[in-house]
Amino acid sequence: MIKKTLYFGNPAYLSLRSSQLVLNLPDANGMDDKSGRNTIPIEDIGVVVLDHRQITITHALIEKLVSNNCAIITCDQSHMPQGLLMPLSGNSVQGERFAHQLSSSVPLRKQLWQQTVKAKITNQAILLKDVRSNVNTDNMHHWASCVASGDSENHEARAAAYYWGNIFDIDNFRRGREENPPNNLLNYGYAILRAIVARSLVASGLLPTVGIHHHNRYNAYCLADDIMEPYRPFVDKVVLKIIDSGLDYSELSKEVKWHLLSIPQTDxxxxxxxxxxxxxxxxxxxxxxxxxxxxxRRISYPQFEN
Incomplete structure (x- = not known):
């Protein structure tokens, strides 16, 4: 079953009743708390996005959401995802799985990163060719085939420079968290993707903190940052559709966010x-x-349909 992604961008009171999320909106007088129209089964929820300072959520609801491996994302005053709440335990044999992960060898982790980078570059190349048919992508496929164990020659960075230089029909586009739009869309979409990956890692009994490549003492989601890499082009595709639709993407409007929140359901x-x-x-x-x-010996990664 596909889990729902719920977005709350208005003042709201969120509580729990009979394993259901109960939504009450102060300005919606017509909502009857007993009608069931404003309730959602906890088991159907995968991601909750809280994007308003006047949202109240009960501890009982938080506990139930977390125990059902739901990722709760909180947004800052600029409406960008800022915090991620995840369960400490997500698998019945978690200790055993932690042990396998922590005892994995360096050569294995390098091979897994090699597979990850190959999958990412290949997906970038396919998307780039699909949206910019006049751009040559043979070099990207060549770089993907040349990725060595651990990507020792950093083909990922070489491919990224070429990809970002051509993917958007925008003069002097630069990819960066603080750069001009559509970087705001990319940042938001990647934050949603990161939460989805972290949630699944916990469900698989793995530590999101211990990466196969990324290592940062201040980053609690290094493994999520590793595993999400081949999925990033699918977020990029959603962003391209928003741009092509003619929507004003200079700000993260509700309509723009509605498109970005469709990422979990993207085929x-x-x-x-x-x-x-x-x-x-x-x-x-x-x-x-x-x-x-x-x-x-292989990770299952997605690819675009031809």
């Missing part, structure tokens, strides 16, 4: 089958654990 191709991105991520993290455990 991808994984293991030869079409699947919503959120479901595909769970297959990716499950395959990652199989690599740590020793029953597999």
């Amino acid at each position: 991808v191709l994984i293991n030869g089958k079409r699947s919503p991105l959120m479901v595909a991520v769970s297959q990716t993290t499950a395959s990652l654990y199989s690599c740590f455990e020793g029953s597999s």
Whole structure:
């Protein structure tokens, strides 16, 4: 079942009743708390985005959401995702799985990063060719094929420079968190993607903090940052659609955010089958654990349909 992504951008009171999220809006006098029209089963929720300073959420609801492995995202005053609340325990044999992850060898982690970078560059190349048919992508496919263990020659950076220089039909576009739009859309979309990946890692019994490549003492989601890399082009595709639609993307309007919140339901191709991105991520993290455990040597990553 595809889990719902819920976005709250107005004053609201969120509480729990009979394993249901109960929504009450101060300005919506017509909502009857007993009618059931304003309730959502907890088991149907995958991501909750809280984007207003006048949202009140009860501890009972937080506890229930977290225990059902729901990612709760809080936004700052500029409406950008800022915080992520995740469960400490998401798998019944978590200790055993932690042990496999923490004891994984350096050569294995380098091989897994090699697979990750190859998948990312390949997806970037396919998307770039699809939206900019006049741009040559043979070099990107060549770089993908040349990625060595651990990406020792940093083909990821070489491909990124070429990709970002051509993907948008915008003069002097530069990719950066503080750069001009549509970087605001990319930042928001990647934050949603990061939460989805972190949620699935926890469900697979893995530590999101311990990466296969990213290492930062201040980053609690290094592994999520690793595993989300091949999924980034799917976010880029959503951003391109927003730009092409003619919407004003200089600000994160509700309509723009509505499109970005569709990312979990975006179709991808994984293991030869079409699947919503959120479901595909769970297959990716499950395959990652199989690599740590020793029953597999390959991570299942998505790709674009031809």
